[in-house]
Amino acid sequence: MALLKITSPHMSSAGKTGDVMLTVVLATLPGLALLTWFFGWGNLINIAWASLVAVSCEALVISIRQRSVMFYLTDYSALLTGVLIGLSLPSLAPWWLTLIATSFAIIFAKHLYGGMGQNPFNPAMVGYALVLIAFPVEMTSWLAPKSLPGNDQIPSFLQTLTAIFPFVGGEAVDAFTMATPLDTFKHKGEQLAAQLWASEPVLSPSSWLAWQSISAGYLLGGAYLLYKKVFTWHTPVALLVAMTIISGIFWLIDPDSYGSPLLHLLGGATMLGAFFIATDPVSSATSVKGRLYYGAAIGILVYIIRTWGNYPDAIAFAVLLMNFAAPFIDYYTQPRTYGHQISHQKTRSGQ
Amino acid sequence: MNRKLWDFHGGIHPPENKAQSTREPIVRPPLPSRLVLPLQQHIGQSSQCLVKAGQKVLKGQLIAAPDGYVSLAMHAPTSGTVIDITSAPVPHPSGLTDRCIIIEPDGLDKWVPHSGISDYTRAEPERLLQIIRESGIAGLGGAGFPTSVKLNPSEEVTIRTLIINAVECEPYITADDMLMREHASEVIQGIMIIAHILKPESIQIGIEDNKSEAIESLKNAIATHDREQSIELVVIPTKYPSGGEKQLIQVLTGCEVPNGGIPADIGIVCQNVGTAAAVYRAIIKGEPLIYRVTTFTGEALGQPRNLEVLIGTPVNELLEFCDLNDSELNRLIMGGPMMGFSLLSDSVPVIKTTNCILASTEAEIPLPPPEQACIRCGMCETVCPASLLPQQLYWHAKSKDYDKAINHNLLDCIECGACTYVCPSNIPLVQYYRHAKGEIRMLEHEHTRSDHSRQRFEMRIKRLEQEAAAREEKKKARQQAAAKASAARNKASNNQGAKAAVIQAALERTRAKKTRLATDSKSSVNRAEPEPETKTVTGSDNRENT
Structure with missing residues (x-):
């Protein structure tokens, strides 16, 4: 009789990293559905294309690194990166834009740092930031939402496909593009906020409905992930609360010049960022207390960059900046260990 | 019972798997063909063997004496002949062999003359402690620390609370549960004897709410024996590892055992229910610790149940008694599935600390899937009962960055396995920590050794220098003396008049x-x-x- 010699613990709940990633992909569905409803097929096609690129790049690098391709592909982390990039890019982003963002994310931001679990920066956001800096025009033209009165030009599937992949050879589109609410608000110049809300079509109730519905969709997905205990509440709640507080303060001081908390929470990628980007465990702070600081700092940074910086939406830069700070935050937010008086007394004394 | 309870950080709820071994009452198996009694079954010094091969022994006869204060007495579990004192496989994670006394039972099961104390309340605590020490009682919960030592805290501390650990939080194990169901009165009287020794202000029994029958029997026993109702039975929520000594103290009192300290430092002594029953038998009946209740469970057994096992009974005979399906047996674990260790051989004996033998099949406890990369999801952190950062410890342990691991309080890890249990990447975290702890111990050992050699070297250099200095001193002194003498002579000879006088005198x-x-x-x-x-x-x- 050959007895198995294994040290304790013998039991495990036999989870899989892949299950975690698939749950996150699943949670993006409400947001994605609403995005598709209001803006057409574009993001769905982007996601499919980005996922294909992501998984192919992952397979390529892993085979170059001489590891088991299927073992790594089934952790579905590359798929998730592709989905997140596809969600973030404008719906009619050309195919090469998605290709550049995604391949850069997987090859450079992920695998050159050592692959799964080793990357200090959120790969999807590295890819996104790259194309945002390099191709500002393509990155800032969004379609007008379907809910906008008079917008009967939401392109068909084939038209969208042709717009993204011009070589498909379908009928050319003449879609009605416009800036995002945050972009519009950023470039309002001397106009008062109230005038802007009254005059700009993108801020009209019917258009605003689209934007806030999509945000609500991501919020719903985030709530599902919290319920499934994929992450703890600390990062997203800290992020949203910090952003509400800082935008609320400025808005109360001068509501004519500063956007309301609602605009900041629902008008852009805040919800997507709070629940799907900032919660990326690999690149974020890992201690529970640290995640509070990490989330709050992202919320404040997003507001600062949106209000005084050059970019109307700033999730990517805020997340990447805090990725830098994550190890530092972890170092100083160790929990108090059982039976210890002060937390990390030894580390504090600089050992 | 409305009582404030505290919670400890983290914890998990693994499948309990306790029902299968509680269907039958505790059974006493037939006398084994031989008994293997390791001289080291406890924390502390090995016991000192008092018998020789060939010697006849009676049941309950002292066969090994404690060697030092933190050590244990050992008694013959039945009458028979000592056939050998030799190295044999012992139940230890290392799988090593150790010195054991081997007894062949004669089947008569004849007791050595013994008697108990009828009224322990009149006995001096020192006398009771002496009996407990002579009865060879060690903590039966798992660690096996000599009970008489634990019940005799230093003069500086006052014990205010006696906590009786009836939690038994590990899956599969039901030995304490069954003991309480069937022998609650022994347990309660044992607790009262311990209380008589320690004189605490409060006595609390902590028990998980999944043991309703045991709770009922304990309640009845308290009503019968404890007239002042001084024992408080506290039912706590089921959560692993609330049976850890530190965690139970936290749940019941809200206090934490200070880092590097023992419960007595905060006025608490913890004892296991099995130990309390053993104390009862030692004091009231005069019986030393020669048997214990052990759970035999797992899907490889046809009849999982609790057995009243003579200490030293080889595991294979007991597995046989529980109808082992040999071809199905995959792992043999001593202890529970969370903290127990796997046995390399089924010929090892049941010892004083053996609360469970888990004979599992491959389907029941499969091999863990291959380890994936850590994604720092932090699930391990949320379940860690010591409030550590397991994900950081893992990086530091893996990269052999032991200083950082120590700074993250690796040494406070109790190896409960909760982190490994929840890890979605199937990383054997506890194994990494155990390895790192071992490396750290070894480095410390080497460090001390090199310190010693350095000290020795420095002392030698110093000594040589001193000797050289002393020689130099002597040489100088000699030279000075010589110089003085010659100077004196020179003085004499330099005196011209004297010289002339001398010459004159000589001439004359x-x-x-x-x-x-x-x-x-x-x-x-x-x-x-x-x-x-x-x-x-x-x-x-x-x-x-x-």
Whole structure:
């Protein structure tokens, strides 16, 4: 009789990293559905294309690194990166834009740092930031939402496909593009906020409905992930609360010049960022207390960059900046260990 | 019972798997063909063997004595013959062999004369402690620390609370549960004896709410035996590892055992229910610890149940008794599935700390899937009962960055396995920590050793230097003395007048001699006398010239 010699613990709940990633992909569905409803097929096609690129790049690098391709592909982390990039890019982003963002994310931001679990920066956001800096025009033209009165030009599937992949050879589109609410608000110049809300079509109730519905969709997905205990509440709640507080303060001081908390929470990628980007465990702070600081700092940074910086939406830069700070935050937010008086007394004394 | 309870950080709820071994009452298996009694079954010094091969022993006879304060007495579990004292496989994670007394039972099961104390309340606590020590009782919960030592805290501390650990939080194990169901009165009386020794202000039994039958029996026993109702039965929520000593203290009192300290430092002593029952038998019946209740469970057994096992019974005979399906057996675990260790051989004996033997099949406890990369999801952190950062410890342990691991309080890890249990990447975290702890211990050992050698070396250098200095000193002193002497002589010889006088005197003496020779040619007295003097003078002159 050959007895198995294994040290304790013998039991495990036999989870899989892949299950975690698939749950996150699943949670993006409400947001994605609403995005598709209001803006057409574009993001769905982007996601499919980005996922294909992501998984192919992952397979390529892993085979170059001489590891088991299927073992790594089934952790579905590359798929998730592709989905997140596809969600973030404008719906009619050309195919090469998605290709550049995604391949850069997987090859450079992920695998050159050592692959799964080793990357200090959120790969999807590295890819996104790259194309945002390099191709500002393509990155800032969004379609007008379907809910906008008079917008009967939401392109068909084939038209969208042709717009993204011009070589498909379908009928050319003449879609009605416009800036995002945050972009519009950023470039309002001397106009008062109230005038802007009254005059700009993108801020009209019917258009605003689209934007806030999509945000609500991501919020719903985030709530599902919290319920499934994929992450703890600390990062997203800290992020949203910090952003509400800082935008609320400025808005109360001068509501004519500063956007309301609602605009900041629902008008852009805040919800997507709070629940799907900032919660990326690999690149974020890992201690529970640290995640509070990490989330709050992202919320404040997003507001600062949106209000005084050059970019109307700033999730990517805020997340990447805090990725830098994550190890530092972890170092100083160790929990108090059982039976210890002060937390990390030894580390504090600089050992 | 409305009582404030505290919670400890983290914890998990693994499948309990306790029902299968509680269907039958505790059974006493037949006498084994032989008993293997390791001299080390406890924390502390090995016991000192008192018997020789070939010697006849009676049941309950002392066969090994404690060797030092933190050590344990051992008794023959049945009557028979000591057939050997030799190295045999012992139940230890290392799988090593150790010295064991091997007894062949004679089947008579004949007791050595023994008697208990009928009224322990009149006995001096010191006397009771002595009996507990002589009865060889160690903590039956798992660690096996000599009970008499634990019940005799230092003079500086006052024990305010006695906590009885009836939690039994690990899956599969039901030995304490069954003991309480069937022998609650022994347990309660044992607790009262312990309380008589310690005189605490409060006595609390902590038990998980999944043991309703045991709770009921304990309640009845308390009502019967404890007239003042001084024992408080506290039902706590089921959560692993609330049966850890530190965690139970936190749940019941809200206090934490200080880092590096013991519960007695905060006025608490913890005892396991099994230990309490053993104390009862030792004091009231005069029976030393020679048997215990052990759970035999797992899907490889046809009849999983609790057995009243003689200490030293080989595991294979008991597995046989529980209808082992040999072909299905995959892992043999001593202890629970969370903290127990796998046995390399089924010939090892049940010892005083063996609360469970888990004979599992491959389907029941499969091999863990391959380890994936850590995604720092932090699930391990949320379940860690010691409030550590397992994800950081993992990085530091893996990269052999032991200083950082120590700074993250690796050494506070209790190896409960909760982190490994929840890890979605199937990383064997506890194994990494255990390895790192071992490495750290080894490094510390090497460090101490190199410190010693350095000290020895430095002492030697110092000694050699001192010797050299002493020699130098002596040499100097000698030189000085010599210099002084020669200086004195030089002084004498340098004095010109004296020199002249000496020469004069010598000449005069010669002259006188000549005259004497002339006057008395036969006399030669004192002839040699002047010569040395002249010589000395010349000698010192020579020295001066060179």
